[in-house]
Amino acid sequence: MTVTSCKMLSRGTPRSCLPPPTSPSKKNQPWRKDNDFKGYLDSVKVNLLTPCEDYPYQDMDEHYEIKIDSPDAPREGTIISQSIWGILRGLETFSQLLVPDASAFNVNSTQIMDFPRFAFRWVLRNSCSFKIYDDQSFPYVSDAFPDLSNMGSYSPSHVYRAKDVSAVVEYARLRGIRVLPEFDTPGHTESWGPGQPGLLTPCYKGSSPDGTFGPIDPSKDNNYDFLQTLFTEVTGRFPDHYIHLGGDEVNFSCWKSNPNITDFMAKINITGDYSKLEQVYITKLVDIVSNLPTKNGYLVWQEVFDNGVEIANDTIVHVWKYENVPVAWKHELNQVTSAGYKTVLSSCWYLNYISYGVDWHKYYECDPQDFHGTDSQKQLVMGGETCMWGEYVDRTNLISRTWPRASVVAEKLWSSSEHTNSTSEATPRLEEHRCRLLARGYDVEPLWPSFCSADVY
Known part of the structure; x- marks a missing residue:
């Protein structure tokens, strides 16, 4: 049977497929x-x-x-x-x-x-899709706080203006893709400091500041006013219900060194318990975000849960650690879901790791519901996210390094578990899809020594 082409409306609404005018009779x-x-x-x-x-x-x-x-x-x-x-x-x-x-x-x-097995099937990309900043740079251009990017970005051209965010969201929308931003606090915020004086905690050496700064200072009320204004703007630009609030890798050493933080903790009776201090911050942030006009939901990294922070019942806990220790991340999933929280898994899908030879089997053999837990616990697993962190990845190798290995994760998260438990059965499908992507013009990596007819010049 011969099939002709389809046309789409500009907003992505399909029309009936019709033969092109030049189609032969x-x-x-x-x-x-x-x-x-x-x-x-x-x-x-x-x-x-x-x-x-x-x-x-x-x-x-x-x-x-x-x-x-x-x-x-x-x-x-x-x-x-x-x-x-x-x-x-x-x-x-x-x-x-x-x-x-x-x-x-x-x-x-x-x-x-x-239909899909999991609703949550994501690809993470630093400053692209969409962990939008880190310690090294703050590229998000805020109308309310323009100095954040003016003083925190790599350069005036390395930024995401409102029109850029809108373009990314619209490009994704037409393809049925959601864009979920991560604004990770209180750590990973060094790039915020130059543009928002007083936000970060001054670190001390002895009785004097040493000129360095740590996480956001949770003792200052005006910092929460700042966060409320910023997140009101952010959630207005990103239409998705969820926002990732981060919370990972918070280094307590700077908080411990600061006498003002010590005094604050004494006043609220949590002296010496810096996990409790983190809880004070996270609780106030979650309250801010959940009460914005957009009534957003939120994700946090697993450290927030691991540190014993009391989080709201509807918080989604993102499991990302122990990527090479399946027993550990499976235990983490059991702990999170037994506490009643929904969860998303990334631990076994770090595509940025470079290896030689056939490496996709380990991605395909990972299943986010493969842990010791009840059926009701496993129903709390919303899906997973494959990660392409950007320390050694930029526009020159992003596509080739991500694909087609991300397709392995895509099949695991879409198809039923009984149909995705054999790497030998998946091999011809993956090879065919790699050749299909090449034919569509994408420079995607080979998964093993192979040849595609599209790869002919």
Whole structure:
């Protein structure tokens, strides 16, 4: 069967697939004589059963159905979904059913009913998708606090202005992709200090400041006023319900050295307990974010939970440590979910690690529900996130290093566990997809010694 191209509205709403104006007539095309050929498929209907939604969101309906030459509709093609997001997923699957030959695309008679195993399937990229800053640079341009980027970014050109954020969000929206920013505090905030004097804690050597600074000073009320204004702006620019609040790798040594912090802790009866001090900060931050006009949900890194910080019941705990110790991250998942918290796993999907040879098996063999826990605990696992940290990755190698290995994680998080437990069965699928990405113009790495017909100059 031969399939012609589809057209999309500018806002991403599919129209029925129609033959292009230059498509040759069937009368001028030869009919094959073998038993496999059943005819030409002139169009594929797209059947969206509900009105379009503006933005993708957590637990959106991504279910879709594809019918090509089905018994109830012979020699017809249809993609059906209750949502625009399911239609987008169905269109991508349909594109992967097409097999090009010399003059057309071939497709088998097919019936597919598909939906994701996990709603949370993410790729993390520093300052791209979207851990938006770190100690070294603050590229987010705030209208309320312009000095944060003026004094904290690498340069005036290494920034994300409001129009840049809007462009990223819109690009993602048209593809049914959510953009969730991370504003990690109270640590990882060294780049904030120059643009917001008084925000960070001065570190002391003996009885005098030593000129360095530590995490955000949790003892100052005006710092919470600053955070409320900043997060009001941020949540207005990023439409997703969730925001990542970080909370990882908070170094207590600077807090311990500062006499003002010591006095503050004495006043609130937590002397010497710096996990409690962290809890004071996190509790106030969560209260700020949850009471913004946008009523955002939030994620925190696992250290917040590990340090015994009392967090709200609806907090999502992001498990990321012990990437090479499965027993440890599985224990962490058990601890988090037994406490009743929802969770997301990243520990086993750090794609930025460089290795020689076939390394994707370890990613494929990781399952976010493979830990000792009850069924109700495992239902608290929302999915996972594959990470491409940027210390040694920039625009020159981002695509090649991320793909197609991220596709391994994508299949694990989309498909059912019983169909994703064999690396040998996944191997031909992954090889085919790598060649497909090359044919689409992406310079993606080989996963083993191999050759794709698209890789011919």
